[in-house]
Amino acid sequence: MIRKYEIMFIVDPNMPEDEIDQLNAQVEGLVTDGGGQVESIEKLGRKRLAYEIQKHNQGFYVLFTVATDGNVIKEVERRFRVMDSVLRYLTVRIDEAEKKLQKVRAIRQKKSSSASPDSESSAEQSAANGSQ
Amino acid sequence: MVQKQFYRRRKVCKFCVEKIDSINYKDARLLSQFVPERAKILPRRISGVCSPHQRQLKDAIKKARNIALLPFTTE
Numbered sequence: 255m256i257r258k259y260e261i262m263f264i265v266d267p268n269m270p271e272d273e274i275d276q277l278n279a280q281v282e283g284l285v286t287d288g289g290g291q292v293e294s295i296e297k298l299g300r301k302r303l304a305y306e307i308q309k310h311n312q313g314f315y316v317l318f319t320v321a322t323d324g325n326v327i328k329e330v331e332r333r334f335r336v337m338d339s340v341l342r343y344l345t346v347r348i349d350e351a352e353k354k355l356q357k358v359r360a361i362r363q364k365k366s367s368s369a370s371p372d373s374e375s376s377a378e379q380s381a382a383n384g385s386q
Numbered sequence: 387m388v389q390k391q392f393y394r395r396r397k398v399c400k401f402c403v404e405k406i407d408s409i410n411y412k413d414a415r416l417l418s419q420f421v422p423e424r425a426k427i428l429p430r431r432i433s434g435v436c437s438p439h440q441r442q443l444k445d446a447i448k449k450a451r452n453i454a455l456l457p458f459t460t461e
Contacts, residue, residue, distance in 0.1 A: 305458060
């Protein structure tokens, strides 16, 4: 069953950039081989960690948005656990949250369009804020 | 009758006012407003956040903690 997930992981900050790209390609290959689809890869860059992980105070954050089967996620997570360079990972299912969000937005738009025309622009603005 | 001397202003939910529908765990700046220095989650009775949003906020903070965007505790 295809579902949408967000995989965020922290890579060792001492790793060179091209090796991080290699790692990303590896993960991407894993997902596409499993019949999934990688929707976006975002390198969020070096950030300070809120607490120490394996003696590291900094980490390189990478964010994947993926539409795939749960078994693929299981395999990706297994790989992450084996790899020393991945300090931490977090997988979140986002399709249901997105659906709920759309519903809320639709209701709001209906309300604002029926109330007054000028309140519509503010609703749009907040929708843009919410997606950030 | 003696009037009540202290009139406490009613707190309103920040997320309802700013029309933030989904509270994302990646937005550490927003979440950090709700974790005071001891890194505990700020109770609703202090912050005035409504219960649906507090629930979302709680989940977001817990996710953010796991990925080291927010601290579990401070030494």
